[in-house]
Amino acid sequence: MQEPKIKFNNVTKIFKTNRQTITAVKDVSFNIDEGDFVSLIGPSGCGKSTVIRLLDDIIKPTQGDIYIDGEAIPKRKKISPEQIKKMGFIFQQPNLLPWMTVRQNVSLPLKVFGLKGKKWDDNVDRLIEMVGMTEYENAYPTEISGGMVQRVGVIRAMVHDPEILLMDEPFGALDEMTREQLNIELLDIWRKTKKTIIFITHNVEEAILLSSKSYVMGTNPGRIVAEVDIDLPRPRTLDMIITKKFIEYEEELTNLIGEIDLSKIK
Amino acid sequence: MKRREKLIGIIAPIVMFLLLFALWEVVLKVFDIPRWILPGPIAIFQSMIVNFMDFWPHIWMSIVTIFSGFAIAVPIGIVLAALITNYKLLNAALDPYIIFLVVTPLVTLVPLLMYFLGFGINVRIIAVIIQSFAIVNMNAATGFNNVERIRLELMSSVRANRLQAFSRVIFPSSLPDVFTGIKLCGIFATTACVSVEYVGGNEGLGSQIIRYTQFINTEKAFACIFFVAIIGITLYSLISFAEKKIIKWSI
Numbered sequence: 348m349q350e351p352k353i354k355f356n357n358v359t360k361i362f363k364t365n366r367q368t369i370t371a372v373k374d375v376s377f378n379i380d381e382g383d384f385v386s387l388i389g390p391s392g393c394g395k396s397t398v399i400r401l402l403d404d405i406i407k408p409t410q411g412d413i414y415i416d417g418e419a420i421p422k423r424k425k426i427s428p429e430q431i432k433k434m435g436f437i438f439q440q441p442n443l444l445p446w447m448t449v450r451q452n453v454s455l456p457l458k459v460f461g462l463k464g465k466k467w468d469d470n471v472d473r474l475i476e477m478v479g480m481t482e483y484e485n486a487y488p489t490e491i492s493g494g495m496v497q498r499v500g501v502i503r504a505m506v507h508d509p510e511i512l513l514m515d516e517p518f519g520a521l522d523e524m525t526r527e528q529l530n531i532e533l534l535d536i537w538r539k540t541k542k543t544i545i546f547i548t549h550n551v552e553e554a555i556l557l558s559s560k561s562y563v564m565g566t567n568p569g570r571i572v573a574e575v576d577i578d579l580p581r582p583r584t585l586d587m588i589i590t591k592k593f594i595e596y597e598e599e600l601t602n603l604i605g606e607i608d609l610s611k612i613k
Numbered sequence: 614m615k616r617r618e619k620l621i622g623i624i625a626p627i628v629m630f631l632l633l634f635a636l637w638e639v640v641l642k643v644f645d646i647p648r649w650i651l652p653g654p655i656a657i658f659q660s661m662i663v664n665f666m667d668f669w670p671h672i673w674m675s676i677v678t679i680f681s682g683f684a685i686a687v688p689i690g691i692v693l694a695a696l697i698t699n700y701k702l703l704n705a706a707l708d709p710y711i712i713f714l715v716v717t718p719l720v721t722l723v724p725l726l727m728y729f730l731g732f733g734i735n736v737r738i739i740a741v742i743i744q745s746f747a748i749v750n751m752n753a754a755t756g757f758n759n760v761e762r763i764r765l766e767l768m769s770s771v772r773a774n775r776l777q778a779f780s781r782v783i784f785p786s787s788l789p790d791v792f793t794g795i796k797l798c799g800i801f802a803t804t805a806c807v808s809v810e811y812v813g814g815n816e817g818l819g820s821q822i823i824r825y826t827q828f829i830n831t832e833k834a835f836a837c838i839f840f841v842a843i844i845g846i847t848l849y850s851l852i853s854f855a856e857k858k859i860i861k862w863s864i
Contacts, residue, residue: 405769428772436770442763445862446785455781459771489862504770 350417351378352511352543353402358411360397370568371397375411377562377571379545381510384537386546386558390604394569395547396439399513402545403436415511432460435504437514441496443488449499450475450484456507467506474502478532494525501533511543519548527585530557534583551600555593556583563603573603652832660836668821672840675806675818678734679844682741683802687795689742690749695784697750698757699775714747719805723812732814737806744805745798752794756787792856799852803845818844 355378360371372394379385387395400406402413404426413420415433420426435456443452453475457467475484478498480491488496497518504512518526530553537544548554554561555577565572577596579587587593634654640646641653648656661668693711697704723740730736760783768778784791810819818837825834 400766403770404772405766426772431770431772434770436767438763438767440763442767444764444782444785446860456771459768459773459777459781487862507771 349380351414352381352383352416353377353379353545354412354414354417355398355402356412356414358398358401358408358413360394360401360406361409372401373568373570375569375571377574379543381543382541383560384544384546384558386548386554386561387564388548388551388554388561388600388604389564389569390549390566392569393564393566395564396515397569398564399436399515399545399547403434403513404431405436428460432507433509434511434513435507435509437501437504437512437517439516439519441488441493441500443496443499443503445488448485448487449480449491452488452499453503453506455503460507462507470508471506474505477536478502493521494529497521497525497529498532501529501536505536505540505542509542511545514544514546516547516549518553519550526553531585533557538582551597551604552588554600555579555596556585556588561600563600572606575600575603649829649831652835656832657835657839660832661839664833664836668818668836668840671816671818671821671837672844674734674816675810675841676844678737678741678809678817679802679806679848682738682745682806683799683848685738686742686746686798686802687749690746690794690798691753691791693746694750694753694757695779698754699779711747711750714743715751719744720808720812723809727813734816737809737814737817740809741802741805745801748797748801749791749794752797753787753791756790756794757783759790760786788860792852792860796849796852796856799848800845803841803848807841 355375358375359373362369362371375394375398387398389395397406401408402415402420404420407422415430418430420430443449444455447455450471453471457463457471472481475481478495478501480495480498483491483495488499491499497520501514501517518529521529534557536542544558546554546557558577561575561577562571563573563575564570575596579592579596638653638655641651652660693707697707719740722743726736726740730739757779764782764786765778768782773781806817807819807822810817811823814820815824818841822834822837822841825831825837
């Protein structure tokens with residue numbers, strides 16, 4: 348059997364502050380295969396952002412093991428350069444640095460990783476062209492629109508050619524139209540590059556449109572409550588949203604999330 | 614529209630300046646206040662020009678003291694802030710002393726400093742440094758500690774080491790706070806310099822203000838005060854100019 352690309356084994360994360368102890372996620376286990384497009388969906392506070400931050404070694408788990416390509420992320424030491432280079436993280440806010448131009452922002456990971464040379468410069472060119480920003484590569488983030496800024500955030504995470512993309516509600520702050528367009532662009536990127544993607548959202552429609560599998564997460568403590576395979580044909584298009592099957596999935600996921608909310612009230 | 618606002622920004626203070634001084638002259642005339650108690654601005658300006666060569670060595674001395682003290686205090690403050698925000702132990706050890714330096718009026722230390730080190734310009738520069746580096750340090754440390762978490766996470770996501778995170782994200786993010794510190798440092802340096810010159814020695818504008826006041830030569834005393842103000846405003850403007858050139862992104 349093929350080794351899963353990403354494996355979580357009973358991962359728990361507890362945040363301790365002076366006043367209280369919060370279990371952000373409890374006993375999270377899952378496997379994600381290479382090239383999969385998986386979404387994590389759930390209400391706010393269910394620990395979905397925590398999951399990908401654990402994977403990206405931004406925070407360390409309290410218990411449990413996380414594996415990438417069968418290799419565990421070290422428990423005490425920093426993640427290895429080889430492992431971190433396999434991942435690109437896309438933030439909820441675009442998180443561009445305002446004192447850098449578009450091109451400098453996109454190149455930032457290359458600078459920190461020490462990746463130099465024509466191959467990487469060409470990669471920057473290619474990505475900027477891919478999202479139609481060549482004209483704006485010397486513009487500063489404050490000079491371009493919200494949709495453009497978020498595109499830059501996406502390609503910055505791809506510039507070092509990672510195998511895995513971690514996306515933390517990347518288009519949540521954008522208007523509906525821009526968001527749909529970026530979702531279609533993302534599907535296109537995924538189809539061409541075959542990267543493994545973990546996509547976090549609280550939008551049911553977005554989760555169904557994009558992913559092959561959706562993990563539904565619940566709160567108190569944050570945990571995975573259901574796993575739903577989204578068996579819709581590829582390539583996905585926006586007009587699928589009104590098909591019967593799509594609406595059925597929408598109901599199923601909405602109900603699952605609704606049950607979580609009900610149990611919270613109780 | 615923008616040009617008009619700019620023009621107003623230049624003209625309004627000048628008009629205000631003229632109005633204030635006109636009022637000053639009028640009050641002196643109306644209440645018949647003698648010149649040796651409070652001279653008018655015209656007399657003071659005259660004195661500033663006519664006696665300029667008498668003032669010049671002291672002006673120069675104060676400029677050297679303020680600018681060299683300032684130029685040394687700023688990097689000390691910033692480097693120290695970088696160190697204490699990176700190493701918790703250092704922070705715990707130094708924090709109370711830095712607050713002590715900020716809140717203790719320097720004039721209380723100067724007589725002792727002079728007792729230890731003599732009356733030369735070096736003592737005055739040291740006093741300026743002691744009084745002004747701490748305010749840069751405090752503001753820079755605030756900036757370094759308050760960088761948005763998401764930016765630090767960005768650096769974690771590319772496994773940046775401390776130096777990379779500091780130079781690429783923490784330092785540029787906190788430049789607005791650092792510049793607040795540098796501006797205050799300029800003000801503190803000017804105040805400190807004049808205070809030290811008050812206390813001892815016969816060099817620098819501060820010493821001259823004391824001297825002329827003792828001789829009831831209020832015109833010249835005021836002339837020296839105006840020179841101090843000019844130095845202070847010039848330093849502040851230079852810092853503001855540098856700030857605008859460097860931090861283009863935060864409008």
